[in-house]
Amino acid sequence: MHAFRSHTCADLTAAHVGQTVRLSGWVHRIRDHGGVLFIDLRDHYGLTQVLADSDSPAFAAIEKLRAETCIRIEGTVKARDASLVNPKLKTGAIEVYARAMDILGAAGDLPLPVFGEPDYPEETRLTYRFLDLRREGLHAKMMLRSNVVRAMRQRMWDSGFTEFQTPIITASSPEGARDFLVPSRLHPGKFYALPQAPQQFKQLIMVSGFDKYFQIAPCFRDEDPRADRAPTDFYQLDVEMSFVEQEDVFAAVGPVLQAVFEDYADGKTVDPCADWPRIPYAESLRKYGTDKPDLRNPIEMQVVSEHFRGSGFAIFAKLLETEGTEIRAIPAPGGGSRKFCDRMNAFAQAQGLPGMGYIFWRKKTVESVAQELSITVQATRAKIESAELTLEGVEAAGPLAKNIGPERTEAIRQQLGLGEGDAAFFLGGKPAQFEPVAAKARDEIGRELNLTDTNRFAFAWIVDFPMFEADPETGAIDFSHNPFSMPQGGMEALSGDPLQVKGYQYDLACNGYEILSGAIRNHLPEIMYRAFEIAGYPASEVEKRFGGMVKAFRYGAPPHGGCAAGIDRIVMLLAGTTNIREVIMFPMNQRAEDLLLEAPSAPTNEQLRELRLRVLPPES
Template sequence: MTTHRYRTHTCGALTAGDAGNNVRLSGWVHRIRDHGGLLFIDLRDNYGITQCVIDPDSAAFAQAEKVRSEWVLRIDGEVKMRDASAVNNNIPTGAIEVFIREIEVLSVAKELPMPVFGDAEYPEDIRLRYRFLDLRREKLHANILKRTKIISAMRAGMGGAGFTEFSTPILTASSPEGARDFLVPSRIHPGKFFALPQAPQQYKQLLMVAGFDRYFQVAPCFRDEDPRADRLPGEFYQLDLEMSFVTQEEIWETVEPVMTSVFEQFADGKRVTKNWPRIPYDTAIRKYGSDKPDLRNPIEIEGVTEHFAGSGFKVFANQIETDPKVEVWAIPAKNKAGAEPIGRAFCDRMNAWAQGEGQPGLGYIFFKDGAGSGPIAKNIGEERTAAIKSQLGLADGDAVFFVAGRPEKFYKFAGEARNKVGNDLGVVDTEQFALCWIVDFPFYEWSEEEKRIDFAHNPFSMPQGGLDALNSAEPLSLKAYQYDAVCNGFEIASGSIRNQEPETMVKAFELTGKSREEVEEQFGGLYRAFQYGAPPHGGAAFGIDRIVMLLCGVANLREITAFPMNQQAEDLLMGAPSPADNKQLRELSIRLNVQS
């Protein structure tokens, strides 16, 4: 046996081929079991678990009896084959065990504030305060390792596609667009502040102007936003990329195979979309009620306004008559083959759910014995009911739900209803990663709060039609060369062809109320760069955290992040944010004025 101080093998390495060898292992005590005199110690490290055995005749038995969970041990012993009845096929080391000859205690552990063995639910504040213990738990530990492998696969894929990895500054200028910045006071320049980058957007565009052509970066991004389950507070990571002399189609054709390959490598047998459909934004809103549709759900929304115009169902008919912008959308509920027919009880549950979502209700028709049932069917009559059934391809045992009004006010609710119907009926195909591009986003949107038009997405995107369209078209009708990648109902990337023409850039901002002088001041780096020969360029940014979350099959980003903050944007492990002392504040020329 080697004289290595701590180990000859890891706890995941020993197999039947090592039987008869003397080995040295080091790791944490995962579990202790007393089987009629024989003491079993499961020893764990980053690589796996090895079962170790000691009997009362061993000189080290007295010391083994003192061992407790999560102590760190060095164990010397002989590898032996397990009895056939004791083989554990669930772990790589399940065919062998180590008969302990010598134990050295490398570190003792106090009584644990939370269990490490198993993955039972535990209060989040304890999990985050003792994150170093939480990270020892099998599932979370595996998620973090999987995250690193996914990022490695992304890097390899980007390198293989001809991209070069660059680093961009962390201390930068504050951005007037987007979310709130994290500000960093400058000691050398009193009263002035750096900002942490919300994204490397301007820097990567400047790299294209500098002639580097294909850039990527695994980039940390910082936004002072409120946390939610699919977005961590404070910081997140994205696979950021940019390309020169490309159309948006060429960007999709370049990046799509890279990301498809990443998903396939970590899909654990689930199907992955090979050719991502490209769905216009307006189509996505009307068919799915969302610009990030879950395409695993086969339900598609359809317009049925004509069947209610002038009908006996006055709740809808009166709206249609008085407002030409009112529409009625149908959410067909096609049952699974062989399932119990959809009846009044299911429809009433959907109606109650809608009321719980702040809606007046959710109208419905369900079909049985060749006819439609429910108040709506009774009011619109057999002919209109049959026409709806025929249009939607429904049959006995199926149902349909309706929403009415101006689509811009109800489409999100319609999308949520589509999701709920699909999930409750069990028709969502959970054995796949359904990927797509959402394209042709609106360039502008109306800001009700500020009573003006504003950018709907990225202000650096190129409007379709360029400067001519900005000068002549109605602003809210303009589309952008803007696109998102979506997977299973989550936006996983956003990108665009950039606006690299100085006059087009100024005009785009002027329509939102900014002057030429403000554009030159706030975006001076880009504006100046565009004066000196800027190539047509575009790119995207893929959200690494969300992609890892999807591939690990969890619903919360804290389950794939090593050291996350809590929902109040606090780091309970390190005690951040924390007060600065007076000396630090004086050095930064800062005086606090905290509002109580």
Template sequence: MHAYRSHTCAELNKSNVGETVRLSGWVHRVRDHGGLLFIDLRDHYGITQVMADPDSPVFSELEKVRSEWCIKIEGNVMARDESLVNPAIPTGEIEVFIRDLDVLGKAEELPLMVFGDQEYPEETRLKYRFLDLRREAMQENMKMRSDVVMSMRKRMWDLNFREYQTPIITASSPEGARDFLVPSRLHPGKFYALPQAPQQFKQLMMVAGYDKYFQIAPCFRDEDPRADRSPTDFYQLDLEMSFVEQQDVFDTIAPVLAGVFEEFGGGRKVDAPQDWPQISYRDAALWYGSDKPDLRNPIKMQIVSEHFAGSGFAIFAKLLEQEGTEIRAIPAPTGGSRKFCDRMNKFAQGEGLPGMGYIFWREGADGMEAAGPLAKNIGPERTEAIRQQLGLGVGDAAFFLGGKPKAFEAVAGRARNVIGEELGLIDKDRFAFAWIVDFPIYEQDEESGKIDFEHNPFSMPQGGLDALNGDPLQVLGYQYDLACNGYELVSGAIRNHKPEVMLKAFEIAGYGEEEVKSRFGALYKAFQYGAPPHGGCAAGVDRIVMLLADQQNIREVVMFPMNQRAEDLMMNAPSDPTSDQLMELGLRVIPQD
């Protein structure tokens, strides 16, 4: 028999009755039934009930055992009485009578309990992550994460992709976030960087003729944390392909992700990839107030400026006299009560707005009537035109925001989400995907008038070099994101592989030829030697698992995450370097005031 176990704590069943077995694991729970001791013994695979009475030679030792002690037992498998069978676990038909006990590791008083569903402060959970990870929910999350990665790998290999590894220590590259810099000992005063993504390397692989690449890639970005984003590092399914157009990338990655969500989504509906809509960036901002819309929510916002221009509602009428302003409506099916409208008005005030105009429709003495301050100010004809445009009726409402779209779109998007949630309009049993396409390449600073990149500077502009000779603000890129349930899961682009187009694109944003060659020298140089058209994308593994596990915070699906301050409370990182380390690197720390 093996030194520690003949079986795992999930293997034994009625067929093993009468056998002598050896099990090792953690004491999940101890129950003393007046002379009978029962222990739920837990390992990574499951739980087995073990027990002893005063006739057991180790009964007195067993009485000292406490929760989370690591023990080894040897004993005889017995059938449980039919009335005591536990159908909830695979080992529920048997129990093991303990003949021998060996304590492998005692546990001190626990800072958090593994048994049960108690809530603990995040600080405690992260400081004692090794205990937190023993909990059943965390074990299931981490197993799912591992299985998802395995599934992704298999699906990519089945599509004739090969996995190649790219460097972890590289040069600093401006890709939209702050780098983590690594000082060089051999080159004092110079720094490497941890890669924000394998972006340039995978493009160089395409130039090198490797056609199809993928990698489960670690990425490092010094970012402010959010519930759906790690502040330091994350993993992505990274891929690149040669001789492809945008639709080819969609047709490659969509079935992979759809398959993963069908496999691990717990039966929730996954729309077929051919049914995933392609929505322009501008339409997404207009209809949903976000470039990562939650399409489980059926609400679609509309422009209703014409109904308020020159109307009796002076606030909107005067606003529309200013250039670049508009009024948008958020339909609220079934939201037609003053109580709900007042609640949404309060939400708007919490977002820093004076309020949110509204109209709701109800049964009146002479049929349907519009109610609310806006209805009185703009009159019945305009109100009716708004109702018909939005397709609303009795019991429905509409909310209105105005100004320059960029100033209120985000608030409108959040209001749409709150309305959909509060009115029960969201289909919670579904994963709703949408491709967001036609991202603008440039934006203009309102104060300085300077043109700069709004999105990925390495995307191929639609129309190529000719498009760059017109109005920069009208130039769209072959850039795309995949949104699901309000989260961005995938980002990618068809790459700008032509040196002359690359130089012109950066010139518009104020980067001279020498600066481009200096900052992106490897790519620029490679493009001189027969670069193929290529494109790809990256899918966030952590975020995908978070959705599949039905979690609201990415730290629930990351094995050893940082806290909100980008600190590792368990390993005490970041930490102060020793004077010897600083001296060896030729560095000095300047105290901050």
């Protein structure tokens, strides 16, 4: 028999009854039933119930055990009584009668419990991550992540892609975030960088004559943390292809991601990739307020500026006199109550706004008809009783409705396709300023009114990103997305207004998160030089920063394109969590600290001397 185990804690069934077995694992919990001790013994694979009574030679030792002690048990497999079978456990039909027990690793007082998984402060969980990872929920998430990566890798190979590894120590490259710099001992005063992404290398692989590349690639970015983004490093499914257009990339990657989601959707429906819509960037912002819309929510915003221009609602009417402003409506089917409208107003105030204008529609009342006709309520009732009038139809309610009048509110209702019991919320100004709040409000309305299908993974390709953007304060032009993208229209497009130039850039959104970003690359040096010139980078700077890539492009570069899908974020969605640290084995906290290994740490004087570096004290 093996020194530590003949079986795992998930192996034993009724077929093993009577056999002598050896198990090793952790004491999940101990129960004392009046002279009979029960241990739930746990390993990577599952749980097995172990029992010992006063006749067991191991009883005295088991009686002293503490939770999470690592032990070895030798004993006999027994069938459980039919009334005691646990169908939730793979081993629920049996138990092991302990005849011997050895402690392999003693456990002290636990800083957080493993059994039961009560909610604990994240700082404690990260400090004792090795204990946190023993908990069933987190253990399952790590296994999910591993299986997702394996499925991605296998499906990429099956699709004709070849896996290559690119360097981890490299040169600095602008990818939209700060680099992690690595000082060079052999070249004092110079620094390597950890790659923000394998961007330049994967393009060089295409120039080198390889056709379809992929890699499960680590990426390093010194970023401010968010719940859905790690502050230091992450992994992505990195892809590049030669001789392709945008649709070829979609056709290659879409089925892979659809299949991975279907494999691990846990009962949720997955939209087939053939149905993933292509939504232009500008349209996505107009309808959803974001370039990563949650299409499980059917609400689409609409521009309603004309209904408020010159209206009695002075705030919006005055606002529209400024160029570049507009009013948008967020329809809320089923939200037509003052209580709901007040809740959404409070939500807007929590986002830093004074509130949101709203209109809701209800069935006409005698009082409202009387007011509309400028007659008494008594006279109105008389007309209704004589069938001269009816209460058919709906009326608009709310302060905003009173300001703009029935004709305008009816025109808004007709445009939005709303009716009795519905509402609409309004935001105005320059779109870039109110769209982030509008996007959150749309999501909140969808959740509050149960319009969002939470049992679905809904995808959308966001396309036609602008190549350039202007700094709102200085007006300076810079790249808005990936600087290596091919502009739509090539060199000719770069001769006009830079802010009108669109790139062959695309993202894939799923349930309100960006899970993939990519582009058809700019492989022609003359177009690259011109694009960077528009963004304020002279040719000398392009040569300095991207000399290797420009050099390669002068020797027959093929048209190529690709993308990168965020593995951490995909697993986060599949695991049903909104905290990316829940699907990373050893994550940093929100201050980019490793509480377990205590990183970052101060270097020793010897290390600094060897690298010829000096550390300045922090600014006071």
